[in-house]
Amino acid sequence: MLTDQQILRIPGPSPIPPSVSRAMTQPMIGHRGQSTSEMLADIRPKLKRVFGTAQEVLILTASGTAGLEAAVVNAVAPDDEVLVIVSGAFGERFADICRTYNIQTHIIETEWGKAATVSGITGALEAHPNIKAVFMTYCETSTGVLNPVEKLAAEIRGKSEAMIIVDGVSCVGGVETKMDEWGLDIVVSGSQKAFMLPAGLAFIGVSERAWNKIEANLQPRFYLDLKKHRDNLIKDTTPFTPALSLLFGLQKTLELMEEEGLGTVYARHELLMKMTRAAFKALGVPLLTVDEDASPTVTAVKPADFEAEVLRNVLKEEFAMEVAGGQKVLANKIFRIGHMGYCSPADLLQAIAAIEIAIVKAGREIELGSGVRAAQQEYLKGANR
Amino acid sequence: MLTDQQILRIPGPSPIPPSVSRAMTQPMIGHRGQSTSEMLADIRPKLKRVFGTAQEVLILTASGTAGLEAAVVNAVAPDDEVLVIVSGAFGERFADICRTYNIQTHIIETEWGKAATVSGITGALEAHPNIKAVFMTYCETSTGVLNPVEKLAAEIRGKSEAMIIVDGVSCVGGVETKMDEWGLDIVVSGSQKAFMLPAGLAFIGVSERAWNKIEANLQPRFYLDLKKHRDNLIKDTTPFTPALSLLFGLQKTLELMEEEGLGTVYARHELLMKMTRAAFKALGVPLLTVDEDASPTVTAVKPADFEAEVLRNVLKEEFAMEVAGGQKVLANKIFRIGHMGYCSPADLLQAIAAIEIAIVKAGREIELGSGVRAAQQEYLKGANR
Known part of the structure; x- marks a missing residue:
């Protein structure tokens, strides 16, 4: 097998664009200096557009789970009663933190595999x-379900x-x-998925x-105190x-996303989802979720x-291609293909061809090429729209 | 389109493995120092194995054409009579230099498109x-022909x-x-093709x-004087x-080639050729060369x-994928797919799917997926051999 090739098609971390890798190798600078402030001033409005909000989007040096915990310790008082909608492993994590x-x-x-109603x-x-x-x-990463956040939020706001x-x-x-338009109060994300970073x-x-x-919440928190982050970020510091190095990379990925156009980025993810689903339908290999519940990212x-x-x-041994397995109740029962961030239709076609x-x-008879054909047809439909 | 993606499927330069890119970013060192000598000592035997020779393989800082010119000015005396076998653009270049x-x-x-007999x-x-x-x-890059060097050399040696x-x-x-076994006197190569370097x-x-x-040749030459290169290289210097930085990269690519195994590297190229040819035959799109004349690299x-x-x-605009066009008499008449060096079966399947x-x-009706299928079948044959 060709050495030194890694084809990463797991739902995070996702592959990193070469210009972003290069950006991250910039020499270190003082994080209290003017250059860092200028970088944060450049990042802030772009990040807000991705979240669909006029409010600040805070940037914590931490993984996504710390972001979830920050939401809990900042927005929930110790004696509050909360509701957690669990549709997979990451819903459970929210409940565990609470x-x-x-x-x-x-x-x-x-x-697992169905969206919340x-x-x-x-x-x-x-x-x-x-x-x-x-x-x-x-998006419930463990099942590839995209929960109908807009509708759920409208119901909650109404009641x-x-x-x-x-x-x-x-x-x-x-x-x-669309955080503001949909009335969402806290939205957490992480760098290693659609943001194309480690x-x-x-x-x-x-x-x-x-x-x-x-502001009114007495729950103790220090590193995860969002007020501290906001008060600094609005002054372009942390x-x-x-x-x-991740901030260097973030500045570059946001630039790439704006260059492609956010609408185009979202349309690409939608197309990748449709191509993937069309392929498995053509191959007669069942998808875990129905079309209406499917996520454009996994x-x-x-x-x-x-x-x-x-x-x-086989994918790992013969093609150096990684797809993810199932977690918890779905262990050994499913495989998951990440198609988020730095993933093109050509990358998806490659994944389907190797998966066939x-x-x-794995012992299943299929018509070779038929999954690729269905994905190609979906591409041609999308491209002609 | 996804920004910052480049899928390079031209017959050189070929893509560079990430570990090689990283190796090439090493800080500069003194080229007269011990570290450079140690690097050359590591490179020399590995390069000889690739050429199939017990003799030194000289390393010139120059592109391939300088290597061809070096062959001429070192091995041909001003009053010699020579024969050039021309089967495409690079055969013509040899004649031009002479x-x-x-x-x-x-x-x-x-x-053009046929092998020499x-x-x-x-x-x-x-x-x-x-x-x-x-x-x-x-290999005549302009046509994808692999000339039967072993047989041609045997005939020349006999006559x-x-x-x-x-x-x-x-x-x-x-x-x-197999330079020594086949009785070849000078073999020239360059870094940007199967060697996976710039x-x-x-x-x-x-x-x-x-x-x-x-040694006896009076043709003047200085930078291209192979004696100078040999006399220094045997002392691990230049x-x-x-x-x-290219030497840093060369050390790494030779390491990757040995890690994969030279026999496996050659078998992979053979498989890539077979997969490509099977795909176009299935699609009913003519190949320029017959199977017997075809090169495993393009x-x-x-x-x-x-x-x-x-x-x-279309490939460039929609998939950021580059294949080469035709040169000279074949301009606008052919396209050429490079599958040399850092190219895996998964990469080839991707290229075929996008080309379909x-x-x-481009206006031609085909059965989508049928080229991929033929390539997949060829892969499965190869893998089961």
Whole structure:
């Protein structure tokens, strides 16, 4: 096998564009100096556009989970009652964090692979009228479900005063996010998914309504104190030492995203999703989710008549291509293809072509090339739109 | 379109493995110091194995053409009579260099797209019994032909004392080369093809017989004087300032080639050729060369019913994928796919899938996916061998 090739098609970390890798190798500069301030001044408005907000989007040197924890410790008071919509592993993580802080936590659990429904929310809000915050996952990375955040938020806003707190780690930047328009209070994302960077930065958008709550909240927090981050960021600086090379990279990826155009970026992700789904339908290999629930950033496939792990091994051994397996209840049952961030239609066609070979090697008969053909047809449709 | 992606499928320069790019960014060191000597000592035996020779393979800081010129000015005396086998643009270049030095130059011309034949050589050697050197191109990059160097050399050795001088720029490192066993006197290659580096280094293998000729040759030459290069290289140094970053890269690519195994490298190139050819046969799009003449490093396609240039533009505009066009008499008539060096079966499948879309956009009806399927089948055959 060709040495030194890595074809990364997992749902994060995602591949890094060469110009971003180069940007990250810039020599270190003082993080209290003018150059860092200028860089943050350049980053701030671009990050706001990605989140669809006029508010500051805070930048923490931390992984996505710290962003989720920051949402909890800043926006939830110790005696608050909260609701967590769980539709997979990352919904569970939100619940785990809430329970760690002894917050009274209600759960609505959706079957893994299905999206949360508005009616489920309605019932829970009626059953627990004192709920102060609702947590949800925009893209559930573990299942490839995109929850209908806009609709869920509209229902919550109509029925209660609860904060709406969204884990957008695996889709913000690849899927349109209109934080202000949809009435979201906190949206968390991370650098290693659609933002095309290594892990190490968490991004947190905070609504005006959430700031009121945060200012009054007595829950102790230091590094994760969002007020400190906001008060510094509006002066183009950071409260603590930032991961400078990741900021160099962030400046570059945001530039690339604006160069492509955010609308085009989102349309590309939508196209990649459609190409992927068309391929597996043509191959007769079942998808975990229905079309309506599918995320443009990651697709989960649930083979009925071959082992997902055998396929993953063939891809790794013969093509140096990594796709992800299933987590928890879906372990060994699914494989997941990341198509977020630095991923083109050509990359997707490559993944499908290699996966077809791996399906054959996993013992399932298919018409070779038929998945690629369906993806190509989807591409041609998209390109002619 | 996804920004900052470049999919390079031209027959050189070829893509560079990430570990090689990283190696080339090492800080500069003194080229007369111990570290450079140690690097050259590591490089020398590995380069010899690639050329299939026990002799030194010289390393010039220059592009491939300088290597061809070095062959001429070192191994041909001003009053020598030579024969050049021309089967494309790079055969012509050898002839141009010879004529520049007023060397009496005979030509055997083969139709572009066909390989040179043994019978052609036999006739030329009989017609010109004083020929002192025969020049030939191993892989003719402009047509994707691999000339039968072993057979041609055997014929020449049997019939004359002429030096056998081979341009191996676009295949040595990707195709087996047994310089000593086949009786080749000079073999030239360059860094930017199967060696997976940027252009800037020329490699020149020289036989013992050639050294006798070179020592006695009065043709003036300074930078290209191979004696200077040999006398320094055997002491692990260079006569003139070397392109140090390319040497860092060369050390790494040779390491990668040995790690994969030279036999495996050659088998991979063979497989890539077979996959490419199977794809176009299945698509009903004509190949320029017959199977027996085809090079494992580059494939030329000669579409009968669509414009090669339209296809190239679609690939560039929509997939950031570059394939080469035709040169000279083949301009606008063919397109050429490079599959040498850092190219895997997955990369090839990607190229075919994108090319199928471009064929459709160029106005030719095809069964989408059928080229990919044929390439996949070829892969499965190869993998099961």
